[in-house]
Amino acid sequence: MKSLFLAMFLMLCSGCNNNQQQSKTVIKKEKKEKIISPYFGFLNQQKDSLIALPMDQVMESPENYNYVIVENQISPLEFVQNKLDSKGNNGRQTAQNFANSEGSLFKIKDNITSGDFGMLVNQAFIDQYKIEPFTKIQRETSPEIKEKLEKRYKRRISKSTAVASLEDHSEFNLTVFENQQDSALAVFSYVKNDQLIDLDFPAVYDDISTWRVDDGGQFDIEAFQLLSVLRSAEGINLISIFLGAEGYELNFYQPKNDKFSSAAQAYGYSSPL
Numbered sequence: 001m002k003s004l005f006l007a008m009f010l011m012l013c014s015g016c017n018n019n020q021q022q023s024k025t026v027i028k029k030e031k032k033e034k035i036i037s038p039y040f041g042f043l044n045q046q047k048d049s050l051i052a053l054p055m056d057q058v059m060e061s062p063e064n065y066n067y068v069i070v071e072n073q074i075s076p077l078e079f080v081q082n083k084l085d086s087k088g089n090n091g092r093q094t095a096q097n098f099a100n101s102e103g104s105l106f107k108i109k110d111n112i113t114s115g116d117f118g119m120l121v122n123q124a125f126i127d128q129y130k131i132e133p134f135t136k137i138q139r140e141t142s143p144e145i146k147e148k149l150e151k152r153y154k155r156r157i158s159k160s161t162a163v164a165s166l167e168d169h170s171e172f173n174l175t176v177f178e179n180q181q182d183s184a185l186a187v188f189s190y191v192k193n194d195q196l197i198d199l200d201f202p203a204v205y206d207d208i209s210t211w212r213v214d215d216g217g218q219f220d221i222e223a224f225q226l227l228s229v230l231r232s233a234e235g236i237n238l239i240s241i242f243l244g245a246e247g248y249e250l251n252f253y254q255p256k257n258d259k260f261s262s263a264a265q266a267y268g269y270s271s272p273l
């Protein structure tokens with residue numbers, strides 16, 4: 001009889017321990033931070049503060065954004081306040097008008113050596129995305145890559161330039177195709193061996209404004225700039241800026257099969273006074 005009671009007692013204790021372990025597991029899962037949607041902002045001239053740009057999704061909890069990616073640098077970030085604009089605000093979302101601009105204000109904790117724009121993220125994002133150093137270059141795209149692009153898009157290339165390279169010898173190319181009637185097309189491509197991931201810029205040709213306001217119908221390779229390259233489990237991701245006569249467009253692009261897709265986008269007004 002004593003043996004029976006002892007066995008029942010041990011089983012009961014074992015059940016309690018299992019329940020405690022399950023509870024701990026649930027608590028751990030609940031505490032795991034999730035990636036929140038990235039946000040963009042522009043820096044002041046001292047590069048020690050940042051104001052978030054208006055985006056389609058509202059920044060509900062700015063205190064959750066505790067890191068900023070500025071080009072090839074990552075810095076801890078601290079939310080300060082939701083700042084109101086001043087009477088001197090000219091509406092430009094630039095470093096020169098920073099003191100007069102409105103928006104969520106953040107303090108950048110580390111020293112930033114270069115860059116005018118940043119992407120705000122949280123710790124979970126930093127854990128999964130790593131900075132990939134790249135070198136800016138400018139040379140004609142190789143004949144092999146040109147052939148691949150012409151075959152994929154079934155149209156002739158007008159101009160193609162390699163604009164950046166990574167340490168593993170993969171590269172980014174910017175290609176402008178010949179117009180087909182009023183159909184204009186520019187493509188930004190990541191190339192590594194046989195892998196080709198494209199970001200398409202289709203447009204209706206106009207001799208005044210095709211891709212950007214007042215671009216004269218030309219795709220300026222200086223206007224589209226690669227700011228950061230990030231590597232994740234999904235592959236190569238990129239942060240870019242597309243400059244125009246009246247403003248700029250910031251994007252965070254992720255790979256989806258053989259295309260890049262925007263996961264976050266913001267616009268800023270910067271028309272010269």
